[in-house]
Amino acid sequence: MALPFTYHWRNLFVRKTTTLLTVLVIAAVVGTLAWVLGFGAALAGSLAVAGDEQTIIVIRRGANSEGASAVPVADFNKLNQLADLARDPASDQPLLSPEMLVQVSLPRLRDRGRTSANVAVRGVTDAAFRVHRTVRLSGRTFSTGASEVIVGVRAAQQFAGLQIGDTLNLGFSDNRVYKVVGFFTAAGGPLESEIWGDLPTLLSAYNRTMYSAASLRIRDGADAASVIKEIEGPAIDLSAQTEKGYWSGQTSQVRIYLAIVAALVLVMAVAAAFSIANTMFAHVAGRMREIAMLRTIGFGGRQILLGFLLEAVLLALLGGLVGCLACALWLEAIGHTKDMYGSGTFTTLAFDIRLTPAIVGLALAAVALVGAVGALVPAWRAARVQVIAALREG
C-alpha cells in the first residue's frame, strides 16, 4: 500500500521557509526555461508555415537572400522550361512568381518609434497569390499599376504607419508615395512581416530592370531535390532552395544564440537539482524517526522511496507552476511580440511568443524530472533507514 497523498502534501508545509525558497529557486529556472521554449516554438512555428517543400525559392547564384539577389528577366524566363513546374488548374498558368525584394525603414510601435527596423517590401504579380498558398487577403488588394500596397498583419501590428489609408514613401530615393489599401495573412508565416505591392510599378520606382528572385511551386509528387538540381544545372544556372531550407537558413544565427541560452538554462537546472537535493536531504534527516515509525507499521522501503520522490516532484511542480505564471506575467508586461533580422536579409521577421499548453506541459515535465533526479539519493537514503537505531536515537 502506498503512503497517502495528503501525507506528502502536508509535509511540504512543515518547513515553510525551506519549501518557499526551494519553490522560488525552481520557479526562476522554469520561468526562464518557459521563455526559451516559447521563443523557440514561436520561431519554429513561423518557420513551419514557411516549411513548404513544394515551394522553391530561386535566387542568383552566390546571393544569400532574396534581397541581395538580382535575377535578369531572361534568366527568369528559363524557369518556364522546368518539366515539374505546377500549373494552375483553372487558368493553366504556370505557378511561377517573379518577385522583387527591397526594404523600407519603419518606426517600431513597441517603443513608440524610438527605434526603427527594416521591413521587407515585396513586388509581386497575381502569380504570387497562387504560389504562396497561405496568403489570404483581408480587404482589397492593390490595383495593377497603382501606387498601392497591402500589408502583412504582423507588420501592421509592429510598425507605425501601416494602417489602411496610411501612406509610406518607397522608391529609389524615397520619393514615391504608396497608399495602404488592405491587409493579408499568411497563416503566421514570415510573409506576414512583409509589405506587398505591384511588381511593375515597384520595379520602376526602384529604377530596376531585374527581378530579385522567383518563387515557384512544383507538381504534386515531383521531387524538390531534382528540380533544384535542374535549376542549378548549366541550362538555367540559378540557385534554388525549398522555402523551408531558405527560412531556416535565415534564422540559423538566432538559433545558435538560442542554443547558447538554452545551454545556460540547463546549467541552471542542474543547480536547481542540487538545491532540491539539499532540501530533500534535510527533509529526510529531520524525519528519521517518522520514517522508522512508518517502516515499523508496515510500509516497505520501496514505498518510502517512492513517497519521497513524489514529495520532491510535488515541490518541483509547485515551483514550476509559479515559474510559468511569472513568465506569463512577464510576457504580458513587456508584450508578446518580438522581431529580429534574418542573417542575410537585413529585413525583420516578427513573431509572437506565447506560452501554449504544450510549452507549459513540457516545462513542467522537465522540472518534475529535475525534482525526481534531485531527490533520488535522499529518497534512497530514507528507504534504507535502520529502523531500530533511528527509533532509539530520536
Place this chain on the structure above:
Amino acid sequence: MPLQLVYLGRNLTRNPLRTLLTAAAVALPITIVVLSSAVIDGISLYLDNSGKQLRLVVINRASIVALLPEGYRTKLEVLDAHRPVYVCGQRWLGGQLPNDPRPLSTLAADVDTFPAVFPDYLLRPGELEAWQTDRQALIVGRGTATQFGWQVGDRITINPSVPPYVPLQFHIVSTAPDAVDTYTLFCRRDYIAEELKRNHYMEDRVSLFFVKCRSASDLEYYRTGIDRSFANATDETMTQDEKTFINQFITQQFDLPRNLTILCAITVLVATLAAANTMSMNFRDRLGEYATLKSIGFGHGAVLATVQAESLAVCAAGGLCGALVPYIAFTYTRLREYHVPLIQQLQVRPVVCLLAVGVALAIGLLAGAWPAWLAARLKPVDAFRALE
C-alpha cells in the same frame, strides 16, 4: 580568533554533503555569470573600440541596403575646410568561399584613404606597399584567418553574395594583427568596381562612407551636419557614430547582451535562494546551539558573524570554483579556439572572474542575512522552550 576559525571549519564540515551541494548550487550560476559576462564584455570591448575611433558611418536614409553615389565622398571631404576629415567609401560584398557555406564579411574599401581611416590596419612592414600596389589585395581579420587557416601570401577565391556575383580572386596581404576587429575582410574597391562595370552593375555607388574625424567635437559637428547638407538631395543620408551603427546589428538579431544580462540576474537570484535555503536549514538545525552560545555570553555580533562567516565561506568557495573552471577552460584548453559569432573568441578576462567572485560574496552576504539576523536576535529562553 583561531578558535572562531576552528568553529567555522567545524560548522562547514558538519554536514559535508549539504555544504558541497550548496557550493555547487552557487558555483554553477557563477559559471553562467562568468561566461555571459565574458560574452557581454567581448561585445562591449568591440563596441568601445568603435566608439574611440572617432569614425562616423554615413548610409542612405532610405535603408541600409540602398547605395549612395561615390561622388558624395568629395562633397564630404570639402564640407568644412576648417575641420578636415578622411573619408573612405566602402561597398558590401559579403561572400562565401566556393565550397564552404560559412558567411564572410567582406567590404571593398577606397584604396587611398583606407589606411588613414582605419589606422590600426596595415602597420607591419610591407603591408601598406602590398595594399597600394596589388589590385587583388585582401586584408583578413585574424580571427577569420585562424578559422579558415589562412596566412599572408595565400590566394583565395570569394563568391560575393551581391553584385557582381562572379568569383573574385584575392591575395592576402595582411591578417590585421593589431586591429580590434578580428572578423571583417577588406579588399580594394577599384578592383570590385572594374568587375561591376564588366558585368553591367552600378559601379559608381557605395554602401557606406566611413568619416574619420580629428576630435570629438568634429565628430559631433559632422554627425548632424552631414545629414543637414544632404537633406532634399536625391539620396538623403543618415549619419551615425560607428558604435551606434554596429550596435544596431547586435540588437536587431537577438540582442544577446540584453538577454544574457537578464539571464545573469535570474541565475544570481537562483544562487541566492539556494544558498539562503541552506542557511535557513542550518539555522533551524542549530537553533539550540545558537541559544547556548547566547546564554553563555556571546553577544549579538559574535553570533551574527558566525552565521554570516559560514554563508560567506560556502559562497566564496562556490564562486571561486565557478569562476576558475571557465577561466582555465577558455585560457588553457582547446576551447580557447572555439568560434563564437560576433566576438570570434571568448576571452574570459581575470577582471570578469574577479567580479564574479564578488557577486558570489554578495550572494553569501544576502543568503546569510536573514538567518544571521534571526540568530543574533535569538532569545535563549524562547529558543530552548521551542525546542522542547
